[in-house]
Amino acid sequence: MNHWTLIVTAAGANVALNLLLKKGGQHLDTSNVGALVLSILGSTWMWMAVISAGLLLTAFVAAIRLYSLSLTYTAVTALAMVSLTVIDALIQQETIGVGRSLGLGLIVSGLLVTAFATSSA
Numbered sequence: 330m331n332h333w334t335l336i337v338t339a340a341g342a343n344v345a346l347n348l349l350l351k352k353g354g355q356h357l358d359t360s361n362v363g364a365l366v367l368s369i370l371g372s373t374w375m376w377m378a379v380i381s382a383g384l385l386l387t388a389f390v391a392a393i394r395l396y397s398l399s400l401t402y403t404a405v406t407a408l409a410m411v412s413l414t415v416i417d418a419l420i421q422q423e424t425i426g427v428g429r430s431l432g433l434g435l436i437v438s439g440l441l442v443t444a445f446a447t448s449s450a
Contacts, residue, residue, distance in 0.1 A: 335392035336401060340408035342385035347413055349378035400443055407440040 353374030358364040369375050392401045411433050418425050425433070 330391065330395075332392050332396040332401070333404075335388045335395065336404045337408065339385050339388035339392060339401075339405045340412065342381045342388060343405060343409040344412045344416065346378050346381040346385055347409070348416070349374050349381055353378060403443055404440055407436045411436055 353369075353372045356368070356372060356374065358368040389401065389405060392405075414425065414429065414433060417423060
């Protein structure tokens with residue numbers, strides 16, 4: 330399997346994991362530790378997050394076996410950060426200002442520079 334396919338899969342699983350944890354966390358009973366543990370164990374959102382975490386781990390480990398850890402980690406993190414920002418803006422109707430847009434552009438630019446520098450070395 331292509332390492333970029335694994336990287337995109339890991340990034341997508343990372344995005345899903347974070348969105349599921351956010352959604353699941355909104356419905357937890359935090360009145361005491363026992364209630365919290367029971368609400369986590371009984372939450373479909375949290376179990377879907379566990380599945381996403383397993384997919385993330387599997388794809389990430391497979392990717393670092395094929396390619397460098399530094400590029401793989403950077404790519405998964407950058408893709409997840411940009412994707413989460415865009416998805417959150419769409420879901421929450423949040424506007425992404427000029428500063429955030431520039432920051433996201435720098436993240437993508439840094440990923441591209443890193444990817445091309447690594448592949449040509």
